[in-house]
Every structure is written in structure tokens, then in C-alpha cells.
Amino acid sequence: MYKQPVRQPGASSGTRCAIYTRKSHEEGLEQEFNSLDAQREACEAYITSQRHEGWEILPGYYDDGGISGATMDRPALQRLLADIAAGRIDVVVVYKVDRLTRALADFARIVDIFDAAKVSFVSVTQAFNTTTSMGRLTLNVLLSFAQFEREVTAERIRDKIAASKKKGMWMGGNLPLGYDSEDRKLVINNTEAETVRHIFRRYVELGSVARLRDELEAEGIVSKIRISAKGLKKGGAPFTRGALYHLLKNEIYRGKITHKGTSYPGEHLPVVDQNLWNEVQAQLTENRVERRSGNRIKSSNLLTGLLFDGAGHRLTPSHSNKKGQRYRYYVSRTLISGPREARDRGRRLPARGIETLVTDRLYRYFGDEAAILGTGAADIRDLASQQQFLGKIRHLRESWSKLELAKIRQILLLLIDRVEVFEDHVDIRIDRNALPMVDREGGPIRKEKGVGKAADIEILHIPAKLKRTGMEMRMLVDGATARDSAQKPDRSLVRLLAQAKMFQERALQNETCTIGQLAKEAGVSDSYFTRILRLNYLAPDIVRAILTGAQPPELTARKLVSASRLPLLWQDQLRLFSVI
Known part of the structure; x- marks a missing residue:
């Protein structure tokens, strides 16, 4: 044998x-x-x-x-x-x-x-x-x-799963955030369900999964914690973009069970209502269409075709990648293809800086109703029409911070003839005749470019100086004009400061508790609790900049939280976060 x-x-x-x-x-x-x-x-x-x-x-x-x-x-x-x-x-x-x-x-x-x-x-x-x-x-x-x-x-098991799902039965697997399992059925976890609804609502408001991911990470919201049969802990990590896309498209949250692309009414209760679900899916579809058509890529560079230096040379979009991070610039053509002797006179401007400068100034312009009535509304004679026109401008100003980049890009193309960058100032040339068309649906995207006639142009003047740092030029704007005094602060940054104060109060009131105990009570990880607690020692200038909305564009909630080491010296903190 x-x-x-x-x-x-x-x-x-x-x-x-x-x-x-x-x-x-x-x-x-x-x-x-x-x-x-x-x-x-x-x-x-x-x-x-x-x-x-x-x-x-x-x-x-x-x-x-x-x-x-x-x-x-x-x-x-x-x-x-x-x-x-x-x-x-x-x-x-x-x-x-x-x-x-x-x-x-x-x-x-x-x-x-x-x-x-x-x-x-x-x-x-x-x-x-x-x-x-x-x-x-x-x-x-x-x-x-x-x-x-x-x-x-295996065929019998597949047939059984298919038949069970058609009856709306949950067939196991990883528990989705918002639900627990009881007797092999999905039961709503009220605390997690509110988190899911918050994620859905914030996506509708932000319109971007990337921005949603950054905000959730700043708020300390993490994926569902699961304990395996062997006692291993999984989950509890910050959401990735892929995980958020899966969550936002998961039909379990509207009370459905899917099998091979077909949805069936589930035995479990929905977490989000149908209206919110429809809004999220519409936003996902719109973003997907923009990505396929290329509109989103083009609109990310708001000033393409509009930006010129003082000599009339166009600045074109460019970018570089350093350690996985993408940095955008507007660059003079001479730096790209011009002769070597002409490159010293070229410009290389950080894109977010100049874009923020232009959009902030335009935002302030929308708030100057006297100037608007003297320009764009000059041909509107009766009072009722003028008030209707101003109402549209007010609505545009109120919704400015929520607009998609593609919409802002469309408005800039319609209103701005060109943006000229000089050594000591920036001029935004506004087309007087285009302002009444801003709110018109389906209006012209852009007329033929070129310097308009003097009588048709309103120049918005911004005192600013260019300072060379290495290979690029940075713009130092006079304090009064750097940002609109009424600009809304970044809510995610302000929320972090408030959370830091709350964590500090908990630590002071419970001096005998460890960081782990305090973090568990707050519903966050030990690491996140520690990082947020450190924000109480931010330099006053940084706190003031955040509360007034005057922080640099590069200072995001994600960067603030992910800073592995917060310097003890305030001056070092100012340099770290580019607050000058």
C-alpha cells in the first residue's frame, strides 16, 4: 500500500x-x-x-x-x-x-x-x-x-445567496458603518448612522470627495471598528477616497440589497432618506461626467488664458510633483521655451496664491453695490430692475464659497478681460458689459479675448509686491488688501481650534485620566486626541489668522492635524505653516 x-x-x-x-x-x-x-x-x-x-x-x-x-x-x-x-x-x-x-x-x-x-x-x-x-x-x-x-x-451556495438577496436578506461580510448585526440581520446603530448621514450631507455641500476626506480626517471621523472572530481589531482608520466613494454609492444605506447590479428591497431599515440619496448620486454623476469630459481638470486652473505679466506676456499653467504632492504654478512662456537670457525676467507664481488674490478681490467687488450700479447696471434704468439685478449679485456673493471650481471659472471667463501682474501691483480688468450676464443660465462662456476699450473696462487695483524665493516669485500683499476683512474663515480649521479647547478642558477636569481614557471618552483615537490637544499651543498669530480667514491657502485642516511635530517656538510654527 x-x-x-x-x-x-x-x-x-x-x-x-x-x-x-x-x-x-x-x-x-x-x-x-x-x-x-x-x-x-x-x-x-x-x-x-x-x-x-x-x-x-x-x-x-x-x-x-x-x-x-x-x-x-x-x-x-x-x-x-x-x-x-x-x-x-x-x-x-x-x-x-x-x-x-x-x-x-x-x-x-x-x-x-x-x-x-x-x-x-x-x-x-x-x-x-x-x-x-x-x-x-x-x-x-x-x-x-x-x-x-x-x-x-459552490453553485448551490451561489444560488442560495442569489435567492436570499432577492428576498432582501443580508448575507454577511464586513458590517457597513451605521449598522450592527443581530441574529444575522442588519440593525441600525444610531450613533454610527448619524455619522453616515453627516457624511452624505457634507458631500452634497462640498461637492468633492477629496475635500470631504480632508474634513472628516480633521474632525477625527474614522471607519467602522470591527473585531474578527480571532479577536483582531480592524478599521478605525481615516477614510480614504475609495472608501468614501464606496460608502456614498452603497445602496444598503437606502434600505436596498444589491446582487449583480440589481437592487432589491431589503429587510433592514434605511439610514438615509431617498431625497438625500438622490442628491448624492446626482452629485457623483455630475463629477464623473466632468472628469470624463476634462472640464474638472481645466477648471482647476482658474486663470488659464487670463493671466499676463506687465510686459503683456501670457502666464500659462504648469505643475510639479514633489514627494507625491502636486504643486501648481503660472509660468511665463520665456521660462519654458524662451532664450536663456530672457528667463531671468520670467514669472513663476504659485497658482493658489494668485487665484486666491483674484477671487477674493472679485468677492469684495460684488459687495460694492455703488460701484456695480455705476458699471454693470448703467443701462438698467428703472429702480425695480436695478434691485432685481443687485439681488442676483447678492445671491452670488453669498454662495461664492460654495461654488464649484467649474462655475467660478465660468464667471471669471465672463467677467475678466485679463489679469496683469506688475512688480508692485496686480490689475484685474473687469468687462463692464458682462456683469449683467453673470447670473444668466447658458450665457456666453467667453467673448474673444483681448484688451477691451477703456470705456468698457473697470480696473480693480491690488497693491502687491513680487518677491523672488529660489526659482519662484511670491506675492506680498498689503495687509488691508490681502484678504477681504469680511471673508468667512475656514470652518474646518475653526472647528479644530474649538475641539482643541474642548479636549483641554476635559484633560484639566479629569487630571487622573490617561490620554487613552480621555480619547475613548471623546470617541477618537489616542493619536488624534494628542494631535488636537497640541493645537492649544499654536502661536497667537496663527490662531488669529485662522479665526479671521487670513491664513495662507496652503494651511488646510489636514496639514494642521497631520503635522507630526509642532515646534515649541512660535517663530518656528509661523515658518512651518507659512504664516508671515
């Missing part, structure tokens, strides 16, 4: 037998006497019956519980094969052939390993001899039936 193995020098004179057992499912493994024990007992009895042949049981256990026979990635099987390769085993004993594998291809690989090590193979319930061609044929037939049985079982 087995072939005599080639014995290594110094090895035992007996035939060393290793018992391999396997069970596909974990169910029942917790019992005192389970399927693995039953298999081993049968194999031990068989080896005992062959004691007169010199068979002896090796003390090691090769048990794979809860692992399918369709894979070779099994810990005990890999240990068995390693011991075979090391010459420690003469015979492998199993209860049935399919305990070793259920795939013909895998079995062929295992047999090659057995043959190379001169190891025999025995199944105690199926009599065959692997040393003969007939024995191998018998074994292959048995394995073919085992593979067929596995495939039929």
Missing part, C-alpha cells in the same frame, strides 16, 4: 507517519471532540494496525480547521510539505483524499513533492496504491469527483 522510503543516515528504523486533517468550516471546531479529532482517531487506528510493518505515529499535529480544500495556502499543509522536504516524514496518512485537496492541479503538485522526497500517501477509507499506474488512475478519478462535488456545492 506504500512504497518503501529511502532512509536517511541515522534515521529511525521505523516508518514515520504524519497525519493530516482538514475541515472546511469553523462551525463545530469549538466542540471538545470535533471533526478533526474524529479524522485523527481513524488515522491513528489505521497506523496502529500496521505496527507490525514498523509504522509509528509522529507526535506533530497537522490540522487545518476552517480552511477550504480549494487552496494550497493552508498553514498546516505548508508545514507538512516543509517537513517532507526536510526528510522527516515517510508516509502521509489522511482520512479521505479530499482532505488533502479538492483540486486536480493542486494534487499533481503535491504528488510531485511526495515523489521527490520518496514519500508514500495513504487514505484510510479508500484502498489504493499510489505506486502503481492503476492506483494513480483510481486516485485521479476520486479527485475528479471531489472537485466536481466542490463545484456543485
